[in-house]
Amino acid sequence: MTGSPSPVLSVRNLNVHIPTPRGELHAVRGVDFDLQPGEVLGLVGESGSGKSVTLRALLQLHRKPIRVTGAVQYDRQDLIGLSESRLRTIRGAQIGMIFQEPMTALNPVLTIGEQIRENLHEHRGLRGRPAEDRAAELLDLVGIPSARTRLKDYPHQFSGGMRQRAMIAIALAAEPRVLLADEPTTALDVTIQDQILRLLLRLRKQLGMSIILVTHDLGVVAQTCDRVAVMYAGRLVETAGVTDLFRQPRHAYTLGLMRSLPDIGAHRRPLQPIPGSPPDLRDIPQACAFSPRCAYSTQACLGAEPPLVPIDDGRASACVHHAELPGVAEVTA
CATH class of the missing domain: 3.40.50.300 (P-loop containing nucleotide triphosphate hydrolases)
Structure with a gap:
């Protein structure tokens, strides 16, 4: 038993x-x-x-x-x-973490894609095209449309709900x-x-x-x-x-x-x-x-x-x- x-x-x-x-x-x-x-x-x-x-x-x-x-x-x-x-x-x-306020937790001078790729590089060792592809997959996973295009956007270009989804994508990058x-x-x-x-x-x-x-x-x-x-x-x-x-x-x-x-x-x-x-x-x-x-x-x-x-x-x-x-x-x- x-x-x-x-x-x-x-x-x-x-x-x-x-x-x-x-x-x-x-x-x-x-x-x-x-x-x-x-x-x-x-x-x-x-x-x-x-x-x-x-x-x-x-x-x-x-x-x-x-x-x-x-x-x-x-x-x-x-x-x-x-x-x-x-x-x-x-x-x-x-152990990933979603912080309470995404507008202050996200770096305003880095694109969403850069912030996801940073996590992928640090914890999964991904660079270049594999990191770009995985970042797009993560944004798609959390329900952000046109994910690959939105990787180039900055946090202020996202709505409140989309910033929260981006925070979740960053937190989930290393599974x-x-x-x-x-x-x-x-x-x-x-x-x-x-x-x-x-x-x-x-x-x-x-x-x-x-x-x-x-x-x-x-x-x-x-x-x-x-x-x-x-x-x-x-x-x-x-x-x-x-x-x-x-x-x-x-x-x-x-x-x-x-x-x-x-x-x-x-x-x-x-x-x-x-x-x-x-x-x-x-x-x-x-x-x-x-x-x-x-x-x-x-x-x-x-x-x-x-x-x-x-x-x-x-x-x-x-x-x-x-x-x-x-x-x-x-x-x-």
């Missing part, structure tokens, strides 16, 4: 400390998760919860004085503390095993967003990739992800399969996110925004970080921050009241 496959990426006790003039910001706090082969893992939460900082930490893209600790196991090696020369053989080649997608549909209209998400799922199937998808849009999560990790104040507060999460959240913050979504069903209800603001990560309370905003907070939530622990249905939650939470559709009077 064969066991379950080994994770393609395993993250343990990941911490990111960012110095600021007003004190050190503990932006990512003890994050643990595994990414399985062929899986799409959604990383969700409010703006400022640490999602993008986590993604960049996986590839050691933070520079001093930012301090990253913990372990990021990939291909039987820990990426934390790996030499820069060794990391360069992994970034792009084995990585893992793709880190940092809000790849931000600021795109819903039609282009749907096209980009369908493209990522199709490429996942074609190339056998695993994907970490950072987003604050739960609709995107429902459409694309296999499993979800919910982040709040720099740490994970719940992990679950996407169906289980939407059926019954097991953390009060996740429930709050669900209830703040517009209801398009037959029985409409008022939006229920989460009150208050996230905590200052320079001065994190010695309690559940969500408790000041939580309608279910009790004395049990204070005194120490609840750890993320497995619960009886195979999920994990950092809420002491996970078993008592109502369903999304249950509205209190």
